[in-house]
Amino acid sequence: MASTVGRTIQCRAAVLHSAGSEIELETINVDPPKSGEIRMQVLYSSLCHTDIATADWGTLYPVILGHEGSGVVESVGEGVTEFAPGDHVICVYQGECGKCKLCKLSTTNHCEVSFGNLLTSFMPLDGTARFSSLDGSAIHHFMNTSTFTEFTVLDKTSVVKVDPVPLESACLLGCGVPTGLGSALNLANVEAGSTVAVIGLGTIGLAAVEGARIAGATRIIGIDILPRKFEAARAFGATECLNPQDHEAPLHEVLLELTNGGVDYCFECVGKPHLLVQALLSTTSYGTTVMVGAPRPDEMVTFPPAILLSGRQLKSGYFGGFRGKSDMQKLVDMCSTKEINLDGYITHRLPFSEVNEGVKLLSSGSCIKCVFSMDG
Known part of the structure; x- marks a missing residue:
């Protein structure tokens, strides 16, 4: 690696040129890291639904997607002392500088550097890209990370060490698994002995199931319209599973009857406004609903606000x-002790050259997590 330090690297990357088109494998240029940045050799990258929904978020094209990646530090920019070449790291889109006003608040996990740059397409340092095509034109960044490339450049706020978790599975700690787990453990603070419903059994839904199990919920109802997902849900801790299409009544009525008055916690993990309303209506009068799935920014939701008065x-x-950084060791420890079954989420392993096949698998609901090996 030493021979590449300070130089522009040419490598393979999966570039999306327009919304809805197929991803194209191309040779690109990756610039050296600037002040406060690191350049990372990506070894594994997993696929998330957010990578597929780029058109919903005002993404600029061409763009290198991917935000769940693991690998090793290739080189560091000026002023970076917490990382060194060879360190095993993952990317986190929800970074943490530890110094800004938001990082010092106990009421949020946002960071002015990371969160403020999340939906832009450039590096936070100077608003420019570190990727370019061979003709010199800029290629945009994605969610502070861009992991569908053999090398990427990140602000140090979006990088964290993950030893001793194996890198192949560690990439999952970049988004989906912590999102679902934390929704149960942090946002809802699920109590032992409670009843939980989880709508949508993709990665974040299964992680919410796992989080509810870890918290000690005694009844966990997994809900999806694809029954083939039920086996995995039970493996992660669901005590029963339900297909809404098997019932004529609305989902909330089914849950109210099934639980004799409503669930204590309901997690909407699909990102659909009508399901969020069903989730709200399915809880007890004092229950908690957590919106985990990401709806389109332009979508609206309508429900009777009086239901909140109780x-x-x-x-x-x-x-x-x-x-993103200070809580990562907690997640690493939970993986090391097998409290979190990280490998259980991986249903497909593909070479990087088959990135479009992975997109098809995820879009059809045929996989939970697909991990790309970047050397393939």
Whole structure:
């Protein structure tokens, strides 16, 4: 690696040129890191639904997607002392500088550097890109990370060490698994002995199930329209599973009857406004609903606000309320002791050259997590 330090690297990257098009594998330029940045060799990257929904978020094209990546530090920019070449690290889109006003608040996991740059397409230092095509034109960044490339450049606020978790599975700690786990453990603070419903059994839904199990919920109802997901849900801790299409009544009525008055906690993990309303209506009069799935920014939700007067709560938050860096060791420890079954989320392993096949698998609901090996 030493021979590449300070030089522009040419490598393979998966570039999306327009919304809805297929991702194209191309050779690109990756500039050296500037002050406060690191350049990382990506070894593994997992696929998330957010990577597929780029058109919903005002993404600029061309862009390198991916925000769940693991690998090793190739080089560091000026002023970076907490990382060194060879360190095993992952990317976290919800970064943490530890110094800004937001980082010092106990009420949020946001960071002015990371959160303020989340939906832009450039580096926070100077508003420019570190990627370019071979003709010199800029290629945009994605969610502070861009992991669908053999090398990426990140602000140090979005990088964290993860030893001793194996890198192949550690990439999952970059988004989906902490988002679901934290929604149960941090945002809802699920209590032991409670009843929980989880709508949508993709990665974040299964992680919410796992979080509820860890918290000691005694009844966990997994809900999805694809029954093939029920086996995984039970493996992560669901005590029963339900397909709404098997019932004529609305989902909330089914849950109210099934639980004799409503669940204590309901997690909406699909990102659909009508399901959020069903989740709200399915809890007890004092229950908690957590919006975990990400709806389109232009979508609206309508429900009778009077249902909140009795004490119902609606919560949400990025990254499950975890702080991207200072809480990561807690997650690493839970993985090391197998309290979190990180490998259980991985259903497909593909070479990087088959990135579009992975997109098809996830879009069809045929996989939970697909991990790309970047050397393939």
